[in-house]
Amino acid sequence: MQRLNIGLIGGGFMAKAHSLAWVAVPMFFWPAPAIPVRKMIADITLDRAKEAAERFGFEKYTCDWRELVSSPEIDIVDICVPNNLHAEIALEAARMKKHILCEKPLARNVQEAKVMLEAVRQAGVKHMVAYNYRRTPALVYAKKLIDEGRLGKILSFRATYLQDWSASPFAPLSWRFQKEVAGSGTLGDIGSHIIDLALHFVGKIERVCALVRTWISERPLQEDVIDKLGTVKKTEGIRKGKVDVDDEVIALLQFAGGAIGSLEATRNAWGRNNFITVEIHGEKGSLFFNYERSDELQVCFADDPESERGFKTIYTGPAHPYGEGLWPIPALGIGYGETKIIECYDFLRGVVYDEPVSPSFEEGYNIAVVCEAIMKSAESGAWIEVDRE
Amino acid sequence: MQRLNIGLIGGGFMAKAHSLAWVAVPMFFWPAPAIPVRKMIADITLDRAKEAAERFGFEKYTCDWRELVSSPEIDIVDICVPNNLHAEIALEAARMKKHILCEKPLARNVQEAKVMLEAVRQAGVKHMVAYNYRRTPALVYAKKLIDEGRLGKILSFRATYLQDWSASPFAPLSWRFQKEVAGSGTLGDIGSHIIDLALHFVGKIERVCALVRTWISERPLQEDVIDKLGTVKKTEGIRKGKVDVDDEVIALLQFAGGAIGSLEATRNAWGRNNFITVEIHGEKGSLFFNYERSDELQVCFADDPESERGFKTIYTGPAHPYGEGLWPIPALGIGYGETKIIECYDFLRGVVYDEPVSPSFEEGYNIAVVCEAIMKSAESGAWIEVDRE
Amino acid sequence: MQRLNIGLIGGGFMAKAHSLAWVAVPMFFWPAPAIPVRKMIADITLDRAKEAAERFGFEKYTCDWRELVSSPEIDIVDICVPNNLHAEIALEAARMKKHILCEKPLARNVQEAKVMLEAVRQAGVKHMVAYNYRRTPALVYAKKLIDEGRLGKILSFRATYLQDWSASPFAPLSWRFQKEVAGSGTLGDIGSHIIDLALHFVGKIERVCALVRTWISERPLQEDVIDKLGTVKKTEGIRKGKVDVDDEVIALLQFAGGAIGSLEATRNAWGRNNFITVEIHGEKGSLFFNYERSDELQVCFADDPESERGFKTIYTGPAHPYGEGLWPIPALGIGYGETKIIECYDFLRGVVYDEPVSPSFEEGYNIAVVCEAIMKSAESGAWIEVDRE
């Protein structure tokens, strides 16, 4: 069976998730399009890269991502680093004709995203942005129901992405709170996931109107060199740094197809953890999904008899998309890892069978355009047209 | 014990709910402020009024609401008729110095609401608009927690009111779809309830920006003289009439106190029945409520230790507001009826003990002002200042 | 319209619930079988009876229940007093040829229940035991689905009734903890409700095997003459009395029809309030109900396609049993009161139209027989045949 060599850049949470995913693809989806080989990993120092290689099972390591990107051994470059490095790495990888899987958001802003899109187009390589939540089997099944017309014409869409990991003023100043590194705050970090869902499920967004707020304007500096979530241990007499990104965004959406909707994303919602909800109302039915209960899709069909109409809670399993490859019984538990396994599987399919890959950099660019429109709307206090070229 | 004579105008669903409530007040809250006497009921014909009197237990009946309003026996006028009659009746009742309980929305528009407010102010009578949902004990308890500062400064508010009784194009042309009678559609009918909750929980709304849609522009005429919900029996070759009100509204909110939020109301959400949800995030905690599970309030407090933090599901009972008067054990079931019993109890307290009554006509007027701003925003495509005088 | 005179004995929580129900029957179910007239109420002292009459809207009052029972004006005797008085009153009422609605459990033991059953049979009057939970519309609909064969042959049944109001050792020694008055503890008080559901849904129980426990063997004496739930205010240096009834019962069930099942009832389950759950598995489907969310029935049908199979959450409304009489939209809220309104409505139907009434004293007797078998099994540590005559 064909082997494809993976070069992964990064050594944090995402490196873990992607390493697991690559090794698991053939275990889950067999026969696999190819066997991914964990060939080389890059991290910021040689020591850390060496440790990452041992931990994540890579054959080689480097502290220079350029070495990885330019290595003739590498087929696929997997970008798992903070947002400010996405563009530079992706451009170089495209130049080297590597297929690219890039963590979300694609870039810090529309300009960067556009350059990246042009680079991969020109290079003719496969490209994907890692908006993994849409790959939760329940949401893949939701998409299938919508595409089959089971909900009829879509009238309205609402999504939330609520977390609480930065609700405390003692959550430290991660790079995620710094515009220079992250591009934006909640909007790009988690809001972009639900924008992805909006575009994926309902199609082009024409106009947006938004409110954006920064609730906590200063945060304690990180206590050591590693960027951590959580809260700082010491809360008195600590040095603080400025937050220059958004904590919360609420937006109205007008879709090109006639539907309307709303988005809310915040990392300051006490008690919400990874509360990604989607509710879609159509002329013939509705659906509801909550990632905190990710094995479940709730669907209501209008044509059920009135006395038997209601939301059905469907647990995804072998009868649903990707079900043959996953666990043999519904509700054994589709977690974060599984969404990443599916992501890598689909990317491999794209590379090996030359299938279209989604979300591509083009979709990542489109998401960036919507993000920018949301920011502009919040600043101007007006509806903004979403102006893709 | 003092007796107060009730004159109720109307013979439909609300007449049922209010009749039950009046008779139940002393049963539930004892000693009662007064014993309400079901003295006189008015309906549109003498036959129907007579039947209503027997059914709902009123001593007298009339088909002329003016007779009721001007009867010296009547202490309280209870208005349970379609919106287009609210103003006329209330004005006459105020002139006759009757205390007034009026079904929601207060009026068809701001102008009517203003005249009504001035009339009751001038008359010096007690006045209340029947926004009953805020009287669900779980929401009364929510208000108490907020007022006590348990959630800290409020950051964001979101509410939905989703139903599906008009999602079918075969739901007939009730007066609720006619602007002349109803004033507006979903917005005034159910949207106004969650505007009431927004104002009640978070305070003054400064600006709104909204999308409003009518999804079904024509509906079958009613099959008989009585206005009915549901769907028509015959679906072929039927006569239709025009809908000139809104089916769905989504709005962004900016509160004077700094919080932001959103509202969504629709009667076209298949599978949602009386899905009134409220989610509030504060600096020190969050709460969530869903009326479809009306005995429950979910609350999360930031100061719980991290490993024990989460939404607590509290079932309201004797330990909560109004609990002494309601059922002796939580979760025996607080239904629609109980919210109306509390409403009438509080109104009686206002009348007998001269306590402030809320929501008053002033609050009803304020809600109308927000509704109008929402409509203007939807028409103009711009943020609209909520301009109370 | 015909009027039927109600004589109600009792002045507590159940007097409240039944008074509300009688007055509400015509309001909800119109045309009503008859208009119930709250004619006379009896309580333990003349002062309390007078107060109860004013509070609950009865025309007359007495402190001698025999006066009420023997009054020629009274058509229906409604027994809302502690269990030890059920038999004596019912026997006298039957002798006076009154129709009888008796609160549950029918009696303290099988012997009493049997005498009561014989008395009403001989008198030829209508008789009902107030096991109201089976009248929750969601459960009435569940029964309909089972009777129509929608679940196929029933394989297994499990029910729980979990509360926490006596979980604290400071909950005072109510009569509900005294065998002389109550007959049994949790078993008769709440366990009997789910035995009623077992018999109602699945049919005759052949054998039982049970564990019964008393977790708290002494409790503080009541702080004043009125029997109260909750906890005593003073917790130091208090006098205590002996509990001689059960706190918790778990039982296995073997049904005559082949199904098997289990029951658990306890009043010592912290966090459970009125947690009556029923789960039924049949060859063609399953259902689940939780009274804490009483508007909902969850149903799963085997013949749904595999990818669309799951529990459907149905909110009861106009399309379901009794729906025409209740609220016009599902999820407005069916509470405890509504179950009692339906109960009184059905009893009135029985009396006026000579329809069969259920649960009758015969069913109340059958429940007592199952309770006795459970107690015997717990004592003997063996399976016990349920020996109805």
Added chain:
Amino acid sequence: MQRLNIGLIGGGFMAKAHSLAWVAVPMFFWPAPAIPVRKMIADITLDRAKEAAERFGFEKYTCDWRELVSSPEIDIVDICVPNNLHAEIALEAARMKKHILCEKPLARNVQEAKVMLEAVRQAGVKHMVAYNYRRTPALVYAKKLIDEGRLGKILSFRATYLQDWSASPFAPLSWRFQKEVAGSGTLGDIGSHIIDLALHFVGKIERVCALVRTWISERPLQEDVIDKLGTVKKTEGIRKGKVDVDDEVIALLQFAGGAIGSLEATRNAWGRNNFITVEIHGEKGSLFFNYERSDELQVCFADDPESERGFKTIYTGPAHPYGEGLWPIPALGIGYGETKIIECYDFLRGVVYDEPVSPSFEEGYNIAVVCEAIMKSAESGAWIEVDRE
């Protein structure tokens, strides 16, 4: 870092889960006790073994498990085959002084389990039975709360394990329906998991009383050589084989510590998928867990003020057991895979640090003893003492 060589026997669902787990241990828990090396895999034919090696990433393969077990390279033998082979393989592995991780149930019956236990004791190797569900972080946290006394003295325990994959008579005759291979049906397959939980959380079970049923006594033969779940494609004119194991078991439990409880396990509950629920009531609190929502633990503490008492829904994350190694935010999704990663991690700790391992073969044996008592009780219709030596 130390390397330990894994020899895995089996090529099905469990081979997938375990292969993933071994490779993931260092990715998740770093520094790891050791790096597990996927050294050799055994399957029933050479072709399948070769394919399994490629798919699951093992260096070598064999179709003779004895070769694997006796290979000096192998440190840990991982048994992922049907129950009838557990004893034979484990005995040989123990003889070869290999540490053993064995899929559940440990054996087909008490006799086999006992011999296996003696073998590993004598060999002095580490041994674990793969009852993975107790390693769900929410349940590990539950155990911690109980051990810390947060629930007080435990009064009652109830667990269910409900599935529906064999509810259809067209589910084929897997080895799981054959006593010769499986030992028992639902009882050993899934009932044993909740017996494990009962023993783990509440301690020794003294006596049991049970009902056991086989609902479907014949099933279609498998359509090809591979044992599959699901339903057969052809439903007419098919050959059937006899089921000689149980489909459903319900049992009462008496614990040595004074608590009582119940278990229900069935694979015939339409709509239930992997519905493992645990509810525990103690003198100071309660907890509830449902594996279908495996990120959540619900806990209620008695000492909360009455108005704030209720079940708290806690999503496990970094603040909970194993949280440092898992995903960085609660509710990202703990699935089946993660429970297996934790299992292998703990087993590695046992081997490398010589820590106690649980559940050991001794616990596996104890579970078998309870299973046997349940079967005896069902046959004899009497309470059976659980007679561990």
